[in-house]
Amino acid sequence: xxxxxxxxxxxxxxxxxxxxxxxxxxxxxxxxxxxxxxxxxxxxxxxxxxxxxxxxxxxxxxxxxxxxxxxxxxxxxxxxxxxxxxxxxxxxxxxxxxxxxxxxxxxxxxxxxxxxxxxxxxxxxxxxxxxxxxxxxxxxxxxxxxxxxxxxxxxxxxxxxxxxxxxxxxxxxxxxxxxxxxxxxxxxxxxxxxxxxxxxxxxxxxxxxxxxxxxxxxxxxxxxxxxxxxxxxxxxxxxxxxxxxxxxxxxxxxxxxxxxxxxxxxxxxxxxxxxxxxxxxxxxxxxxxxxxxxxxxxxxxxxxxxxxxxxxxxxxxxxxxxxxxxxxxxxxxxxxxxxxxxxxxxxxxxxxxxxxxxxxxxxxxxxxxxxxxxxxxxxxxxxxxxxxxxxxxxxxxxxxxxxxxxxxxxxxxxxxxxxx
Numbered sequence: 001x002x003x004x005x006x007x008x009x010x011x012x013x014x015x016x017x018x019x020x021x022x023x024x025x026x027x028x029x030x031x032x033x034x035x036x037x038x039x040x041x042x043x044x045x046x047x048x049x050x051x052x053x054x055x056x057x058x059x060x061x062x063x064x065x066x067x068x069x070x071x072x073x074x075x076x077x078x079x080x081x082x083x084x085x086x087x088x089x090x091x092x093x094x095x096x097x098x099x100x101x102x103x104x105x106x107x108x109x110x111x112x113x114x115x116x117x118x119x120x121x122x123x124x125x126x127x128x129x130x131x132x133x134x135x136x137x138x139x140x141x142x143x144x145x146x147x148x149x150x151x152x153x154x155x156x157x158x159x160x161x162x163x164x165x166x167x168x169x170x171x172x173x174x175x176x177x178x179x180x181x182x183x184x185x186x187x188x189x190x191x192x193x194x195x196x197x198x199x200x201x202x203x204x205x206x207x208x209x210x211x212x213x214x215x216x217x218x219x220x221x222x223x224x225x226x227x228x229x230x231x232x233x234x235x236x237x238x239x240x241x242x243x244x245x246x247x248x249x250x251x252x253x254x255x256x257x258x259x260x261x262x263x264x265x266x267x268x269x270x271x272x273x274x275x276x277x278x279x280x281x282x283x284x285x286x287x288x289x290x291x292x293x294x295x296x297x298x299x300x301x302x303x304x305x306x307x308x309x310x311x312x313x314x315x316x317x318x319x320x321x322x323x324x325x326x327x328x329x330x331x332x333x334x335x336x337x338x339x340x341x342x343x344x345x346x347x348x349x350x351x352x353x354x355x356x357x358x359x360x361x362x363x364x365x366x367x368x369x370x371x372x373x374x375x376x377x378x379x380x381x382x383x384x385x386x387x388x389x390x391x392x393x394x395x396x397x398x399x400x401x402x403x404x405x406x407x408x409x410x411x412x413x414x415x416x417x418x419x420x
Contacts, residue, residue: 001370002358003195009208010182014362015189015198016354024093024191025351027086028103028206029363031186032179034157035082035216035292042152043124043159044167044175046080047117050124051172052087053078054116056105068102076102080157082292083216084363090352093191097201103187104205107180117169124164128156135230135238135404136284136303142230143240143299143402149224152216153292183210188359190351219295223400227414230404237306237405241316242299243398248291249366254377255385256289256298261336262328262386263287263319264300268335270319275302281312293364298393306409313401313413321419324394327387341375394419 002016011028034045059065069076074091087106089099132138141156148154158164185206189198222244246256264271264287275285285302300320304312328336347353348371361368369377396418403410 002368004362004368005195005199007182007199007203007208009210011185011187011202011206012362013187013189013195013199013202014358014368015193015195016358017194018191018351018354021192021351022093023090023351024096024099024189024193025088025090025355026099026103027088027188027352027355027359028107029084029086029186029188029359030107030180031084031184031213031363032175033081033083033085034155035152036179036214037152037155039150039155040163041167041171041175042155042163043157044172045085046158047120047124047164047167047172048176048180049078049080049085049087050120051112051116052106052110054120055111055113057109057111058101058105060111065102065106068098072098074099078106082153082157086356086359088352088355093193096191096193096197100187100198100201100205104202104207107185108182108206110176112169112173112176114169117172121164121167124158125161128158128161128164131156131158135232135234135236138230139238139240139301139402139404140299142228142404143242143400146225146228146402147223147242147297147400149220151220151224153219153295154224178211179213181209181211181213182206183208184213186359186363188355188362190354190358219292222295223398226400226417228402229407229410229413230402231407231410232404233406234306234404236303237309237403237409239302239304239309239312239316240299240402241313242297242400243393243395245289245296245298245393246291247294247296248364250291250296252385252389253291254374255381255389256296257340258328258333258336258378258381259323259386259389260287260289260298261340262332263298263323266339268339270322271300271302271316274319275312275315279311279315281305281308281315285312285316306405309403309405309409309413310416313416317417317419320394323386323390324419327383330383333383333386337378337381340378344374344378345371
């Protein structure tokens with residue numbers, strides 16, 4: 001169970017009390033992400049997230065910020081996404097007030113000094129380079145660019161070297177001033193703390209203040225392009241195959257959850273058993289979904305020997321076509337449902353995941369589900385619902401493929417990019 005309060009011109013607060021626990025998790029979401037950026041501003045939201053940790057009014061150095069939480073055994077971090085940025089901490093519940101204070105400082109009172117901005121440019125450039133040197137990670141960036149095109153959805157969240165080095169100090173400060181307003185924040189709390197206590201601490205740490213936040217451009221028609229190859233002479237080829245799926249809060253979201261579970265989530269999934277266990281083509285093969293306000297994806301990743309690219313792609317496409325052509329057998333669906341239920345139940349017993357569950361829903365979704373609500377929704381999904389969804393999604397013209405591999409091994413892949 002949870003409680004919610006919207007402070008006047010301040011954050012929305014959502015909390016779940018876990019009696020008897022010693023840890024407290026706090027996740028603060030601000031409703032700005034990379035999707036708000038123009039091409040010239042690409043990377044600003046991520047840059048802003050980095051800068052907050054360089055110093056605040058109460059904690060003027062990076063060391064002071066980190067010691068405020070680590071000094072009591074806690075952890076903290078942040079992450080930038082397309083439509084939001086989250087700051088979180090997990091610490092002993094006896095130090096709850098400090099946790100709220102630190103997050104409030106990071107989001108509301110960063111110093112944003114020119115010398116810190118200058119230093120952080122080089123650090124972020126090295127971060128971008130580290131992604132690009134990891135083809136198993138970078139293939140997802142290649143896919144986004146292929147699938148979404150030259151739009152904010154297709155650009156790297158961190159930006160590129162050119163955009164990061166050219167961002168003006170004042171533009172970064174203006175981004176913070178426009179977006180990091182208390183009324184644009186959701187604070188989620190999980191631990192042995194009453195809701196009233198949480199609300200009071202949020203009010204004290206974040207204050208109040210409103211303002212207009214620019215909207216983002218609607219998603220383009222998807223997919224933008226069917227195929228992209230980044231030629232690299234690697235010992236392993238990396239494949240990301242995807243198609244348009246569902247936006248957030250679509251009525252079929254739980255059918256998609258179970259479709260993805262059957263397809264490629266876990267070592268009992270069809271892709272794992274077919275591509276890895278039976279064919280021996282990949283060490284890592286899995287599927288996953290993403291959802292945004294007005295679009296979503298279903299994606300499959302595999303890392304294979306470059307000479308096995310055609311065989312691996314053929315196996316993946318056959319499994320997609322199988323979902324399109326045949327209802328999932330009742331016994332297989334029962335196993336997938338039990339897997340999805342159990343994963344959800346176990347995850348939400350940990351305070352950080354529970355805070356994330358509550359915060360994401362309050363910030364980005366139409367309603368906040370309890371665990372029982374989610375389990376009931378999973379139980380209500382029928383084989384017919386999954387089959388109907390697969391028939392709508394699995395189409396040749398929906399497929400988009402990104403590959404990082406030697407060119408000679410990927411030469412004919414675009415021509416065979418169709419469902420059997």
